[in-house]
Amino acid sequence: MRSKILFFLIFFTSVNFLFSQQNYNNLFEKKVKNSYSQFTREKNFNKAQLFFLEKNWDSTLVYSMKQLSSDKKKSELDNYCYFFRGVSFKEKRILNEAKNEFSKISKEFEFYKTVKNFLGQIALEQNEFKKAIDYFKEFENFPETNSFNIKKGEVNHNLGICYLHLNNYEKAELYLLKSTKIQEKEKDTFLLIGAYGDVANLYYNQYKDNLAIPFFEKAYLLSKKVKRYDLKKTTALNLAIVEENRKNLEKSIFYRKEAEKWNDSLTDQNKIWALAEVEKKFAVRQKQKEIEVLQVKNEIRETQRNGLFIIALLLLCIFGIGVYFYLQKIKKNKIILAQKENLDELNATKDKLFSIVSHDLRSSVNTLKSSNSKLMLNLKSNNYEELDGLLHKNAVVANSTYNLLDNLLNWANQQTDQIFFQKESLHLFSVIKQVEYNYKPLVLEKNIELKIEIDKNTFVFMDLDSLKIILRNLLDNSLKFTNENGVISIFTQDYSSEYIQLIIEDTGIGMSDAVIKELLQENTQLSKKSNKETIGTGLGMQLCKSMLLKNEGKLNIESQEEIGTKIILFLPKYTTNE
Amino acid sequence: MNKTNILIIEDTKSESDLLKEILIANDYNIVGIATNYTEALTLFYQHKVDLIIIDVFLNGQPEGITFAETITITPNIAKPFVFLTSSKDRQIFERAKLTKPFSFLLKPFNELEVLYAIEMAVEKFYDQTNVYLSEDEDTVIGNTHLFIKKKNALKKVAIEDIIYIEVEERYCNIITLNEKYLVALSLTKITEFLDANTFSKTHRNYIVNTNKITEIILSENLIMLEGNHKVTLSDKYKDFIHKFKILK
Numbered sequence: 140m141r142s143k144i145l146f147f148l149i150f151f152t153s154v155n156f157l158f159s160q161q162n163y164n165n166l167f168e169k170k171v172k173n174s175y176s177q178f179t180r181e182k183n184f185n186k187a188q189l190f191f192l193e194k195n196w197d198s199t200l201v202y203s204m205k206q207l208s209s210d211k212k213k214s215e216l217d218n219y220c221y222f223f224r225g226v227s228f229k230e231k232r233i234l235n236e237a238k239n240e241f242s243k244i245s246k247e248f249e250f251y252k253t254v255k256n257f258l259g260q261i262a263l264e265q266n267e268f269k270k271a272i273d274y275f276k277e278f279e280n281f282p283e284t285n286s287f288n289i290k291k292g293e294v295n296h297n298l299g300i301c302y303l304h305l306n307n308y309e310k311a312e313l314y315l316l317k318s319t320k321i322q323e324k325e326k327d328t329f330l331l332i333g334a335y336g337d338v339a340n341l342y343y344n345q346y347k348d349n350l351a352i353p354f355f356e357k358a359y360l361l362s363k364k365v366k367r368y369d370l371k372k373t374t375a376l377n378l379a380i381v382e383e384n385r386k387n388l389e390k391s392i393f394y395r396k397e398a399e400k401w402n403d404s405l406t407d408q409n410k411i412w413a414l415a416e417v418e419k420k421f422a423v424r425q426k427q428k429e430i431e432v433l434q435v436k437n438e439i440r441e442t443q444r445n446g447l448f449i450i451a452l453l454l455l456c457i458f459g460i461g462v463y464f465y466l467q468k469i470k471k472n473k474i475i476l477a478q479k480e481n482l483d484e485l486n487a488t489k490d491k492l493f494s495i496v497s498h499d500l501r502s503s504v505n506t507l508k509s510s511n512s513k514l515m516l517n518l519k520s521n522n523y524e525e526l527d528g529l530l531h532k533n534a535v536v537a538n539s540t541y542n543l544l545d546n547l548l549n550w551a552n553q554q555t556d557q558i559f560f561q562k563e564s565l566h567l568f569s570v571i572k573q574v575e576y577n578y579k580p581l582v583l584e585k586n587i588e589l590k591i592e593i594d595k596n597t598f599v600f601m602d603l604d605s606l607k608i609i610l611r612n613l614l615d616n617s618l619k620f621t622n623e624n625g626v627i628s629i630f631t632q633d634y635s636s637e638y639i640q641l642i643i644e645d646t647g648i649g650m651s652d653a654v655i656k657e658l659l660q661e662n663t664q665l666s667k668k669s670n671k672e673t674i675g676t677g678l679g680m681q682l683c684k685s686m687l688l689k690n691e692g693k694l695n696i697e698s699q700e701e702i703g704t705k706i707i708l709f710l711p712k713y714t715t716n717e
Numbered sequence: 718m719n720k721t722n723i724l725i726i727e728d729t730k731s732e733s734d735l736l737k738e739i740l741i742a743n744d745y746n747i748v749g750i751a752t753n754y755t756e757a758l759t760l761f762y763q764h765k766v767d768l769i770i771i772d773v774f775l776n777g778q779p780e781g782i783t784f785a786e787t788i789t790i791t792p793n794i795a796k797p798f799v800f801l802t803s804s805k806d807r808q809i810f811e812r813a814k815l816t817k818p819f820s821f822l823l824k825p826f827n828e829l830e831v832l833y834a835i836e837m838a839v840e841k842f843y844d845q846t847n848v849y850l851s852e853d854e855d856t857v858i859g860n861t862h863l864f865i866k867k868k869n870a871l872k873k874v875a876i877e878d879i880i881y882i883e884v885e886e887r888y889c890n891i892i893t894l895n896e897k898y899l900v901a902l903s904l905t906k907i908t909e910f911l912d913a914n915t916f917s918k919t920h921r922n923y924i925v926n927t928n929k930i931t932e933i934i935l936s937e938n939l940i941m942l943e944g945n946h947k948v949t950l951s952d953k954y955k956d957f958i959h960k961f962k963i964l965k
Contacts, residue, residue, distance in 0.1 A: 552805070559810030566850035573829040595852050604805060604823060 181206060184216060187223055196227040203227075218248040225257065234261050252278070259297065268301040275301070292321035296334055303337070308345050315341055332361045332370055336377065343381070355381055368408060372401035485554075492678065496547060503540045507533055531584070538581070542615055546678050549608055553685060560602050562690065564713040567641070568593040570603070571629060574610040581618055582627075590628040597631055598713035599639055605686040606710075612679035613643050613706055620647035620704070638693075638709040649700040658696060659684075718872045718898060720746035721864065723835075724760055726781060727772040727801065728752040732824070736770060736801075739828045743870040745835075754780040761788065767862070767873060768835060769798040770822070773809060782809070785816040797842035799834045801826075818842055832869055839864050839871060845906070853887060856902045858910035863891070865900050874898065880942050882907065882916075882924040894944050917957040919950045933958065 187202035203220040221243045228237035238261055241254050248254065259274030278294045299314035319334045339354035359374040379394035510533050517525045552558045571591060582589050599606070617627050625646040632640040650658075658680050687694050693709035723745050727733040733750045740747055748764040751757035753775050761769070769788075771781040781800065788795050800813055800821040813819055818841035822834040836849040839857050843864075848854045855866040862873040874891060883890040884904050891898045907916070907924060919925050919940055925948055932941035933950070935958075940948045 557807050559805045559807045559814075561810075561814075564846070566847070569829070569833055569850055573827065573833055576827045576829045595850070598847070 181209075181216065183209065184220070187220065191223045191226070194230070196230050199223050199227045214245060214247075218244050222248070222250060222254065225254070229257060229261065234265060237261060256294070263297055263301060266304070268304045272298060272301045292318045292325060292327070292330065292334075294318075295321060296330070296337070299341075300337065303341055303344075308341060311341050312338075328361060328365055329367070329370070332358050332365070332374065335361065336374065339377070348381070348385070352381060368401045368405040372398050372405060375401060492547075492550075496543065496678075499543060500540065503536050503543075506536050510536070535581070539615075539619075542611070543678075546608075546612065546682055550678060550682055553682070558604070560605070560689070562600055562602050564598045565601055565603055565606060566595075567597045567599050567631070567639070567710075568595050570606055571610060574607055574614060577611075578614055578618060585618065585621070585623045585625070587618065587621055587624070588626045590626070590630075592628065592630040594631060597639060599710045600713040601690045601692070601710060605690050609683045609686050609708070612683050613708075616679065617643055617645040617647060617704070617706075620649075621645045622647070634709060637712060639712050641708040641710055642705060643708070644703065644705045646703040649702055649704050650696070650698040651700055655696045655698055659694075718865070718867070718874055718896065720744055721871045721873050722746050722748045722765055722767045724748050724757070724764065724766045724769045725750045726752075726757045726769060726775070726784060728775045729772070732772070732801075736831065739831050743828070743832060744868075744872075745870055752776075754784055757784050758787070761794075766796055767859075767864075768838060769796060770835075771798050771800055773800050773802040773813065779809060779812070782813050782816070785813070785819070789816045795842075797838040799838045818844075835871065836866070843910075845910070854901045854903065854906075856889075856900045858902075858906065863900070863902075865898065876911070877926075877928070879916075879926050880929045880944060880946055881926060881948055884922045884924065892946060914960075917954070917960070919948055919954050919957060921951065921953075923948045927957075927960065 183202045183206040187199050187206055190196075190198040190202060200223075203223045207217065207220050221240045225237045225240035225244070228234070228240060238258065241258055241261075244251065244254055255274050256278060259271045262268070262271035262274060275294050275298045278291070279298065295314045295318035299311045299318060302308070302311035302314060315334065315338045319331070319338055322331045322334050335354045335358035339351045339358060342348070342351035342354065355374070355377050359378050362371045362374040365371070375394045375398035379391045379398055382388070382391035382394060510529055514526065514529050514533075517523075517529065549558075568591075571593060575589065575591065578589075614627075614629075621627055627643070627645045629641070629643050632642065634640040658677070684694060687708070691711050695707040695709075696704065697707065698704040723740055725733050725736055725740075725747060727736065727750065737747055737750065748766055749760040751760050757769075757771075760766075771785055773779055773781040775781055785798055785800070788798070798819070800819060801824065802809070802821060803824040805823065810821075813821070818838075820834050820838040820841060822830060826834075839859070840846050840848055843857050843859050845857045848857050849866045849871075857864045858876075859873075861877070862875050863879075864871045864873050866872075874893065878893045880892050880894065883892065884907075887901055887903065889900050889902045889904075889907070891900060908918075911924075915927055916924050917927055925940060925942065929943045930940055931943060933939075934941065935950075935955075938950045938952075940950050942948060
């Protein structure tokens with residue numbers, strides 16, 4: 140039972156300590172601030188001091204250590220630092236370290252008395268009561284207002300507690316009552332409740348119940364005025380124990396119930412705290428959730444943005460493709476237009492060709508027709524002399540008509556690209572001979588001198604039929620335009636490593652430059668029919684040109700009117716490695 | 718020297734008549750005129766044909782090409798041939814071209830064109846191009862005959878009838894049992910195209926048909942041949958004797 144009350148006693152003292160340190164009085168604070176003004180240059184000290192006043196003990200420790208480890212040694216500054224450190228350690232309940240730091244402070248230090256007071260408090264806490272009494276005795280009658288943060292009531296209280304522990308009840312009573320009086324004067328309710336409690340305990344320990352009970356009751360009544368549930372509970376509980384000891388159970392139960400009530404209130408308060416904590420946590424969780432929701436929203440928004448971006452990109456692509464195809468279409472349309480024009484031109488050419496050929500054919504067949512009726516007449520009248528001439532004429536007409544038709548067929552074949560085409564090595568001389576063979580009668584009839592002077596080792600690389608068509612047409616032309624007794628010579632000249640020059644020269648009527656130009660024009664238009672007396676469409680020349688082109692040859696014309704024409708063919712040579 | 722035997726496959730009588738006229742005028746021998754595929758094959762196997770002139774279209778069908786294909790794919794019977802056609806239709810020609818080597822003659826043709834086509838066919842078939850058109854040579858060596866150009870036509874000499882060949886610069890004297898021909902033929906061509914097992918060089922200027930040897934007189938460096946021909950055997954070429962199994 141006694142020990143229980145003692146426990147409360149210690150509880151009170153610790154409460155006491157707590158309050159004693161809660162506020163420095165103004166004078167002390169000012170002095171500490173002044174101490175800084177002396178050392179404005181020391182930044183670390185500056186910070187240590189600021190943190191000290193803010194009661195940020197850890198930071199104080201860090202900066203004071205920095206200050207101490209710097210080279211500059213000033214005993215005054217060091218003392219402050221040790222002081223700061225001592226206080227910090229004490230506040231952090233590392234008492235031995237605190238003692239250590241305090242002991243380093245020299246006696247000249249401004250707050251040496253405060254240091255002593257602290258040392259006393261430490262001694263008290265470490266149950267070295269006699270030592271504590273030594274420290275405290277000095278301040279027993281210290282003036283109430285001082286600059287060392289020493290409170291008279293507190294000192295007396297501490298002394299009383301020390302003596303109480305040493306079971307020196309008389310002295311304890313003296314000091315505790317003294318501190319009670321001082322605190323009554325100062326109206327420090329919390330401390331007063333503690334002091335009353337302690338005094339009550341003192342008497343109770345000495346079994347002076349009559350003296351003790353009024354103090355217990357005083358403390359209890361005082362505690363009702365304050366809002367500290369722990370104090371209320373303790374005082375009520377103390378009274379309950381006292382009443383219980385007096386066998387006044389009803390009252391005891393009353394106090395105990397009250398104590399319980401206060402305890403409940405305390406726990407309620409704790410519960411409220413806990414609830415608040417839970418609410419806080421809940422709120423935090425809520426916030427967290429909101430954050431998560433926001434994050435998810437953000438993500439969704441981001442994906443949406445990405446989606447939009449991709450869609451935009453796709454649209455752009457589609458647009459690009461569309462533009463590409465549109466351009467292609469325009470291009471194609473252009474090509475189609477060009478082709479259409481080309482086709483129109485070709486069609487016009489064909490129409491023209493058709494009309495010319497029909498006209499030519501009609502006239503030549505008509506010639507044959509009239510010649511045939513003449514033949515029949517002459518045959519009836521047995522006029523045989525006329526027959527030979529007529530037949531010869533017929534042969535010539537038939538021949539030229541055949542040539543025309545042959546060219547027409549070749550032309551058609553070439554236009555449709557249906558002709559078999561194969562380049563090979565050709566013996567120029569024998570090919571010319573083969574072509575010339577068909578014209579022998581005509582040459583004889585016109586009494587034309589045909590000279591063929593070709594190197595018999597000349598080989599060209601061409602399609603045989605193409606070469607024959609070219610030669611046939613050129614020879615035909617030459618014979619057609621060369622008058623009787625004229626000369627036609629066919630000969631070769633070595634031109635280059637690629638070409639053989641084959642020249643067909645006649646002494647015919649020749650052509651004007653304009654006609655040559657027209658003939659050599661690189662279009663498919665048929666030249667106008669300039670020589671009305673002879674059958675001709677210009678088809679032959681066009682055929683020659685395109686055949687030569689296909690065989691990678693060339694053609695040139697030199698001519699003088701009334702003197703003759705020179706047609707120069709460039710034929711690709713045959714080389715053995717081809 | 719014999720005439721070259723030609724088989725004509727042509728269903729239009731006017732065309733075949735014209736061809737026949739031209740060929741006979743140029744001293745060729747016509748062994749027959751077929752008008753369809755079966756007839757052509759029969760005639761081909763009945764006679765010793767040296768060359769065929771084939772009309773691509775027989776009775777409206779490209780049977781001519783079929784015939785050419787037949788003799789081309791049958792081993793050892795192929796002969797030189799010339800396609801006769803009136804149109805250079807690409808499709809037909811692409812097919813005809815597969816019967817390599819081929820020559821063609823386009824209607825209407827004249828005499829020179831026919832002769833030229835025949836010569837080209839022989840040259841291409843025996844893989845000796847630019848012979849007849851050049852001024853240096855006039856003979857193509859075939860499998861069984863030499864085809865020699867005399868004037869406008871090709872004549873043939875059976876290779877097995879040759880006793881020996883005497884080389885004189887660009888010319889060769891070909892000696893058979895009854896005749897002697899001077900042809901333009903280079904030594905390199907002889908060694909390249911004549912069967913080396915049958916024909917052996919015994920001297921710088923002599924190539925001998927070993928089947929015609931009757932006696933070899935080593936002491937006099939003489940080779941006795943059929944028809945009482947004698948050829949010198951020079952030391953350089955004595956090795957050829959080892960080809961024979963010498964009776965002891």
